[in-house]
Amino acid sequence: MERSATAARPKRGARDTGPDLGGLFEGYLDPRRPHAGAYDEMFAQDDAAVRQAYRRLHEQLAASQPGDLTARSEALDRALVDQGITFSLSGQERPFPLDLVPRVITAQEWARLEKGIVQRVRALEMFLADIYGDQQIVRDGVLPRRLITSCDHFHRSAAGVLPPNGVRIHVSGIDVVRDEEGTFRVLEDNLRNPSGVSYVMENRRTMARVFPDLFAKHRVRAVGDYAVHLLRSLRAAAAANVADPNVVVLTPGVHNSAYFEHSLLARQMGVELVEGRDLFCRDNVIYLRTTEGERQVDVIYRRIDDDYLDPVQFRPDSVLGVAGILNAARAGNVVIANAVGNGVGDDKLVYTYLPEILEYYLGESPLLPNVDTFRCWLPQEQEQVLDRIDQLVVKPVEGSGGYGIVFGPDSDPKELNALRKKIRAHPRGWIAQPVVQLSTVPTKVGQRLKPRHVDLRPFAVNDGKSVFVLPGGLTRVALPEGSLVVNSSQGGGSKDTWVLAARSSTADAELSGQGLVGAAALDEFAPEQGPELTSAQQQQQQQQ
Amino acid sequence: MTAASTTPSTTDTTGPNGTGTWRLRVVHTTGYRYQAPVVQSFNEARLTPRSDRWQNLVVTRIETTPPTRSFRYTDYWGTEVTAFDLHAPHTELKIVASSVVETGETVLPLDGATWADLRADRLVDRYGEYLEWTRYVPRHKELGQLARELRKGRKPHETVLAIAELVHDRLTYKRGTTGVHSSAVDAWEAREGVCQDYAHLTLAMLRAVGIPSRYVSGYLHTKPDGVVGETVVGESHAWVEAWTGGWWGFDPTNDIEISPRHIWVATGRDYADVSPVKGTYSGGPAAAIEVSVEVTRLA
Numbered sequence: 001m002e003r004s005a006t007a008a009r010p011k012r013g014a015r016d017t018g019p020d021l022g023g024l025f026e027g028y029l030d031p032r033r034p035h036a037g038a039y040d041e042m043f044a045q046d047d048a049a050v051r052q053a054y055r056r057l058h059e060q061l062a063a064s065q066p067g068d069l070t071a072r073s074e075a076l077d078r079a080l081v082d083q084g085i086t087f088s089l090s091g092q093e094r095p096f097p098l099d100l101v102p103r104v105i106t107a108q109e110w111a112r113l114e115k116g117i118v119q120r121v122r123a124l125e126m127f128l129a130d131i132y133g134d135q136q137i138v139r140d141g142v143l144p145r146r147l148i149t150s151c152d153h154f155h156r157s158a159a160g161v162l163p164p165n166g167v168r169i170h171v172s173g174i175d176v177v178r179d180e181e182g183t184f185r186v187l188e189d190n191l192r193n194p195s196g197v198s199y200v201m202e203n204r205r206t207m208a209r210v211f212p213d214l215f216a217k218h219r220v221r222a223v224g225d226y227a228v229h230l231l232r233s234l235r236a237a238a239a240a241n242v243a244d245p246n247v248v249v250l251t252p253g254v255h256n257s258a259y260f261e262h263s264l265l266a267r268q269m270g271v272e273l274v275e276g277r278d279l280f281c282r283d284n285v286i287y288l289r290t291t292e293g294e295r296q297v298d299v300i301y302r303r304i305d306d307d308y309l310d311p312v313q314f315r316p317d318s319v320l321g322v323a324g325i326l327n328a329a330r331a332g333n334v335v336i337a338n339a340v341g342n343g344v345g346d347d348k349l350v351y352t353y354l355p356e357i358l359e360y361y362l363g364e365s366p367l368l369p370n371v372d373t374f375r376c377w378l379p380q381e382q383e384q385v386l387d388r389i390d391q392l393v394v395k396p397v398e399g400s401g402g403y404g405i406v407f408g409p410d411s412d413p414k415e416l417n418a419l420r421k422k423i424r425a426h427p428r429g430w431i432a433q434p435v436v437q438l439s440t441v442p443t444k445v446g447q448r449l450k451p452r453h454v455d456l457r458p459f460a461v462n463d464g465k466s467v468f469v470l471p472g473g474l475t476r477v478a479l480p481e482g483s484l485v486v487n488s489s490q491g492g493g494s495k496d497t498w499v500l501a502a503r504s505s506t507a508d509a510e511l512s513g514q515g516l517v518g519a520a521a522l523d524e525f526a527p528e529q530g531p532e533l534t535s536a537q538q539q540q541q542q543q544q
Numbered sequence: 545m546t547a548a549s550t551t552p553s554t555t556d557t558t559g560p561n562g563t564g565t566w567r568l569r570v571v572h573t574t575g576y577r578y579q580a581p582v583v584q585s586f587n588e589a590r591l592t593p594r595s596d597r598w599q600n601l602v603v604t605r606i607e608t609t610p611p612t613r614s615f616r617y618t619d620y621w622g623t624e625v626t627a628f629d630l631h632a633p634h635t636e637l638k639i640v641a642s643s644v645v646e647t648g649e650t651v652l653p654l655d656g657a658t659w660a661d662l663r664a665d666r667l668v669d670r671y672g673e674y675l676e677w678t679r680y681v682p683r684h685k686e687l688g689q690l691a692r693e694l695r696k697g698r699k700p701h702e703t704v705l706a707i708a709e710l711v712h713d714r715l716t717y718k719r720g721t722t723g724v725h726s727s728a729v730d731a732w733e734a735r736e737g738v739c740q741d742y743a744h745l746t747l748a749m750l751r752a753v754g755i756p757s758r759y760v761s762g763y764l765h766t767k768p769d770g771v772v773g774e775t776v777v778g779e780s781h782a783w784v785e786a787w788t789g790g791w792w793g794f795d796p797t798n799d800i801e802i803s804p805r806h807i808w809v810a811t812g813r814d815y816a817d818v819s820p821v822k823g824t825y826s827g828g829p830a831a832a833i834e835v836s837v838e839v840t841r842l843a
Contacts, residue, residue, distance in 0.1 A: 146672040156620035156817075280584070282631055283613050311824045312586045323586045323824055327627050331615055 034482030097493035116368030153343020168339035198261035227268030281324030581633035582827025591641035656789015671756035778839035
C-alpha cells in the first residue's frame with residue numbers, strides 16, 4: 001500500500017483515500033477499508049493497474065456516470081422481480097440481489113480451476129465408492145477409521161448400494177475462494193444437494209437483457225446449456241438395460257427455498273417435477289402416478305436430504321420422501337442422484353484429508369489447495385484452536401449455508417468461552433480456519449463501486465465418462481462493508497460470473513458462436529430496447 | 545484361551561467344554577393385528593441366523609401372510625436382511641422365520657489383551673464404533689464409576705465377567721417396566737428390565753472402561769439340558785460380545801457363557817442396528833403384536 005499511496009495524488013489535502021481512480025471508482029482503494037490486504041480482482045494491489053481480465057469492463061464502467069449506474073441497477077432489479085427470482089431468508093421470500101458488475105475469470109484461470117475441480121470430483125467419487133464398499137483406504141491405514149464412522153452423514157444403510165454406472169456425485173458444487181495472493185483455494189465441497197445453478201443461468205439471462213453492450217465487448221462462455229449436461233448425466237446413470245430412461249426431479253415442494261430451481265431444471269430438461277406423494281415403491285420398483293396410470297421411474301434427481309428421503313431407513317416421520325426407495329436403488333431398479341450418503345465426502349473434517357485422498361486414489365497432489373484448517377479432534381491442533389480462537393473462523397463440520405460459523409475476531413469473550421466449551425465437549429464437530437480475506441470485486445454501493453468480498457461455487461456434472469464443469473458458477477458477494485460471509489442465507493448477493501473464452505484455442509473453435517453469449521446480435525440492443533428480448537423470456541415463464 | 549475363574553456359572557449346568565454341539569430348529573413368529581385395514585407397509589426383517597465359524601446355518605426361510613415377494617441383502621453389519629412390502633389393504637401381518645442351525649461349543653473368555661493394548665490408538669480407531677455412545681447406550685456418570693471400580697485389579701476379560709455379573713445382580717428381570725425404546729440408563733434407574741436392557745447396560749459399563757463391545761441379537765433354548773425332539777418356548781434373546789484380544793460373547797441376563805443353547809443372528813452397536821422387524825405403514829395403530837419363539841433341539 002505504501003507505494004500506491006505515495007504514487008497516487010492524495011485527495012483533499014491530508015486525507016489519504018488511496019489512488020484516484022476517478023468517477024465511479026472514487027476512493028475504491030482507500031487504504032483504510034477493512035481487509036485492505038485482500039486481493040482485488042480488478043485492480044493490482046501495488047500500482048492500482050487494471051488487471052487483464054477486467055480491462056475492457058473497466059473501460060466501459062469508467063466511462064459511465066453515477067446516474068447510469070442507478071438507472072441500470074433499477075433495470076436489473078425490475079428484471080429480477082419480473083422473473084420471480086427469490087430465495088428464502090429465515091423464512092421470508094425476497095429477491096436475491098444481483099450486482100450489476102460481473103465477476104470475470106480469464107480462460108487461463110478457468111482452465112486451472114476446471115482441472116482442479118475435475119480432479120477433486122474424480123477422487124471423491126472413488127472415495128465414496130470405497131467407503132460404501134470395502135473401505136480399502138481405511139484398511140490401508142491412510143485414513144483413520146473413526147474419521148468415517150464418526151461422521152453423521154456416513155449412512156451405513158447405503159453400504160453395498162452400487163449405482164449402475166458408478167456415479168454418486170452427479171452434481172457437485174465446489175466452493176472456492178481467492179486468498180490474499182489471488183490463489184484459488186477450495187473452501188468446501190458440496191456433494192449432496194448443491195443449489196444455486198438456477199441463479200447462474202438466470203443471472204446471465206438478466207444481465208444479457210439489461211447490459212447487452214457489455215457482452216458485445218467480451219467473449220463470455222455460455223452457461224445456458226447446463227440442463228443439457230444434467231440430463232445427459234442423469235440418463236447415463238440409469239441401469240444399462242433401460243433404453244429410454246424415465247427421469248424425474250423430486251422436490252420437497254413449493255415451500256422449499258430452492259423450489260424455483262427445481263422447477264426450472266425440470267422444465268429445461270423436459271422431465272416431470274414430482275413430490276414424494278407422486279411416487280410409490282412396489283416390490284423395489286419406483287412408479288410415478290400419472291393420469292394414464294403408473295409409470296416406472298428409472299432415475300430420480302432428488303432435491304430432498306437423505307434424512308427425509310426414505311422413512312423406512314431414515315426419519316420415519318418424513319412425508320417428503322418415498323418409502324422403500326433405498327432398497328429399490330439397492331436392487332438396481334432405480335438410481336438416486338445424488339447418491340445417498342455423499343455427505344461423508346463433504347464433511348469438513350474429511351475435507352482436511354483431501355490431499356491424502358487424492359494421493360491414495362489418483363497418485364496426484366491437489367491442483368487446487370485447501371484453506372489451511374485446524375482439526376479440533378486432534379488434541380494438538382485443538383490446543384492451538386483454543387489458544388488463538390479470537391483470530392480464527394470456527395465452523396461446525398456438518399454445517400452448510402453459513403449457519404453455526406463463528407468469526408473469532410468479531411466475537412466477545414463470553415461467546416468465545418461458550419464456543420471453547422462446545423469444542424471440548426465435541427471435538428469431532430468443529431474445525432477452525434484462519435480468517436481468509438476473500439478477494440474483492442467492484443460492487444455497486446450507493447452511487448459508487450466499492451470493493452466487496454466474493455466467493456465462487458462452480459458446478460460440476462459427472463456423467464460417468466467425463467466431468468463437465470459449467471464455465472461460470474455462482475459468485476456470491478458479501479454486501480455489508482468488510483463482511484466476509486457471502487452465503488445467501490446470511491444476506492449476501494450474487495454476481496454474474498464470466499468465464500472468458502480463450503482467444504484461439506480449439507475449445508474456442510468448438511464453441512463457435514453457439515457456446516458464447518454476446519455476439520454481435522446482442523450488440524444491436526441498447527438497454528432501452530430490452531423488451532425485444534424480454535418477450536421470449538416471458539413466454540417461457542408463462543409456460544411453467 | 546484360558547477359562548475364567550472369577551464367576552463360576554450357577555445356572556448353566558453343562559459347564560464349559562464337553563458339551564459338544566447342538567442342532568436346533570427355531571421358529572420365530574411375529575404377528576401384527578390392526579384395528580383398521582392398513583396399506584403401504586414396508587418392512588425389514590433381521591431374522592436369519594448367521595453362518596460363520598462358530599455356527600452353521602443349515603436351512604432358513606422367512607414367510608409372510610399375506611404373501612409377499614421378498615428382497616434379500618446383507619447390511620453393513622453383515623446381517624442378512626429380508627425386505628418386503630404389502631400394498632393391498634390388510635388387517636393382519638404374520639412373519640414366520642424358521643431356521644435349522646448347528647451351534648458351536650461353549651464360548652470361553654479371551655485373555656488376549658491388556659489394558660494398555662485396549663488403550664492403543666490403533667485399536668481404539670479400529671473398534672471405535674464399538675466404543676461409541678448411542679441413544680440406547682449413553683454415557684452415564686454412575687455407571688462409569690461402577691465400571692471403573694470393577695476394573696481395579698482385574699484383567700480386561702475378567703472385568704467383562706465382573707460387569708456382567710453386577711448387571712445380572714442389580715437388575716431384576718421383569719417385563720413391562722421398560723419398552724423397546726428404553727435406554728441402558730432407563731433400565732438402570734428402574735433396576736428392572738429384559739434381556740435388551742441387560743445387554744445395553746452391560747455395554748454402557750464396558751464402553752466406560754474402554755472395552756470394545758457390541759450388542760448381539762439371537763435366540764436361547766431355555767433348557768440347559770435340552771431333550772432332543774422336545775419343543776420348548778424359547779426367547780428372542782440378546783447378549784453382548786466384548787473384544788479382549790478377540791471377540792467373545794457373554795449372556796448378562798442369565799450370567800452364563802454363550803453355549804450351544806445360543807443361536808446368534810446379528811450384531812451391532814445397539815438394538816437399533818439389529819432390530820428383528822422394523823417397518824412403516826399407512827393406517828391406524830396396531831391393536832396387538834404377538835411374538836412367539838419355539839426352539840426344538842434336533843440333535
